[in-house]
Amino acid sequence: MSTTSGTAAPPAGQGGAAPRRAASAAPLDPREQRRRTWRSRRHHWDVKWSPYAFVAPFFLFFAAFGLFPLLYTGWSALHRVELTDPTHMEWVGMRNFSRLWEDEFFWNALQNTFTIGLISTVPQLLMALGLAHLLNYRLRGSMFFRVAILTPYATSVAAATLVFVLLFGRDYGMINWALGSIGIDKIDWQNGTWTSQFAVSTIVIWRWTGYNALIYLAAMQAVPHDLYESASLDGASRWQQFIHVTIPSLRPTILFTVVVSTIGATQLFGEPLLFNGSAGATGGGDHQFQTLGLYLYEQGWVNLHLGRASAIAWTMFLILLLIAAANWLFQRRLRKSQ
């Protein structure tokens, strides 16, 4: 739209219908004048600066609890620091990072994080999509179901994990009992590599599927109805509508949930920690479900090596940056192809 201002006729001299400028009103006494300029200046400041004041609390807190710890962690990562004497820092350069190359526990943790991330995120998002699709139909008590699928998300990790530990118990667990009743031998969930990672992933899936389903549901409801109508006029089945109408419309939302779940999976900590019960951050007898988060915790708060833990923390941060960059590239290509 081109600018239209100035094209309307101004009121023609005296007796025009439109109000005249205030300038031609009776002259003001200087005090009132000063008051007005002061007020207008204040208004000007208000408009100009108060947005900054409103966002300032976030940035102050971010600086105190986000940025500063991030930078300080980076600084510690270049030192040998022990929790027994954290003020004594000995410069070691990049040693804490370079040693990670040959640290088999780090690679093990990275691999576990990756596999647990994969077997928790992929089924979780697929199931969320399916659930959202079902909830998108008109059905009885839909509100109840929507609230119900969100409750796992609102449950504390600790409470949920404790229950899952009991369910996955070897001798008295309910899952082994159910398997036993159909003739399958007891499975030692915690001690196998795949079984333990599967169990940990189950907790993650249980907690996050509903949350993602609600996000998908919200996005589905924004899909214009006439798309479905014209699709069905063209003879598309429900499944075809889902594949060719729903999924493409959800693309940005799916990308968003993928990013959020990936970040969550990289930082996975509470579930594997508590799945190990009182044995702490070892991630099982063979470190079979020790994630990066757990390894970081073990180095910092069990072995008391703050410098090494800081280096792991920064490596995790860099991995997340890499993932974000990859995601950005992917998104750009996706946009170009559209």
Add this chain to the structure above:
Amino acid sequence: MRRTTGTYRSRAVALAAIAALGAGLLSGCADDGDSDTNKSGGGGEGGSGKTKIIMGLFGTMGFKEAGLYDEYMKLHPDIKIEQTVIERNENYYPQLLNHLSTGSGLADVQGIEVANIAEVVQTQADKFVDLSKTAGVKKENWLDWKWQQSITKDGKAVGLATDIGPMAICYRKDLFQKAGLPTDREKVAALWAGDWNKYLDAGKEYMKKAPKGTAFVDSAGGVFNAVVAGNAERYYNKSGKIIYKDSPAVKDAWKIATEAATGKVTAKLQQFQKTWDQGYANGQFATVSCPPWMLGYIQEKAGAKAKDQWDVAAAPKPGNWGGTFLGVPQAGKNKEEAAKLVAWLTAPEQQAKLFKERGSWPSSQASYSLPDVKDAKHPYFANAPIGSIFTKAAQGIPVQTLGAKDQIINQNLVDIGILQVDQQGKSPEAGWKAATKTIDNALDQ
């Protein structure tokens, strides 16, 4: 979404659902918070001219439950005692170190676990008040080896010992009888007196006629801890060098524990896990190495239905498991009053009372002659004379050489090495390799 006539009803249903689920969640969360840290003591007033002493503790030390705070406050009306408790030492200890180095957030009195005492003595001594000079503290009251554990090279007492954990064997008489083993506690003790290998033999004997679904001992890790605890030199030698890889004590304990695992006399459990508790409740194993503080735990987990089936017999060799010290940080507000309180809490009479009420075995040898300790019997454990059993064990415990990283070494040997052999079916060699690799990595700064 299109509104239908059912909107109101569905809203009501949704509200009801939220209310019901919310209530469940809230109660879940409340449980959570309670078990993690629980702050007790009478509200936050603390004013009215009284000196407030805050105790920062971990686990279940039971001073409050035994009524010792109330008694002290009655004796000293101007003192008010409060405590904050963190359940697990793994969470408590790093926080304590953090607070000590920043000099803030400290309580007036801080508990220190025996597994950490060497590290505290070596690295944090200047941050604690010397308690050896506090009025009423008499070195002779304590068992000598216990007194020595919290003393720095220049003779400063970083903390005073409260309890120790001399070990016995708790066993199930009903299971022993079914397996054809003796049930009388003297005869049971005679089965394995003086030699852990005999304990293993008894286990093999048990397994021949074991009642279905039961094992002789709970876990190989428990066996390892019990055996290694009976030795003077374990992970460090006297000059402070780490020697666990060649230490005869560790080799011996490793051999016996892995033999228990490969010989299938264990129930393949891990101690202090939920599954271990279930093992007690279901009578899954017949013996467990038990210090006095564990008796209450067994009673709680095994429940009323197993009353009089458990009994206590002397262990093959005496050893120590656990124990706590109380220290007064220099950064505290009421150092003098706090030191007096610690001296009082760790005096023989109070230790005897703590044992009577809570089962914490006194580290004060002066209290062993007090009737509350000497003649103690445990009603749940078929009235076993635990007073005489544990006194004998306590006096037989060798003077242990402690080291700064005892906890990390022990934990990884048990939770990585032994666990792999016991639960994952790996060979003892593979378990040893995995454990030493983890420990090497953990000790490397």
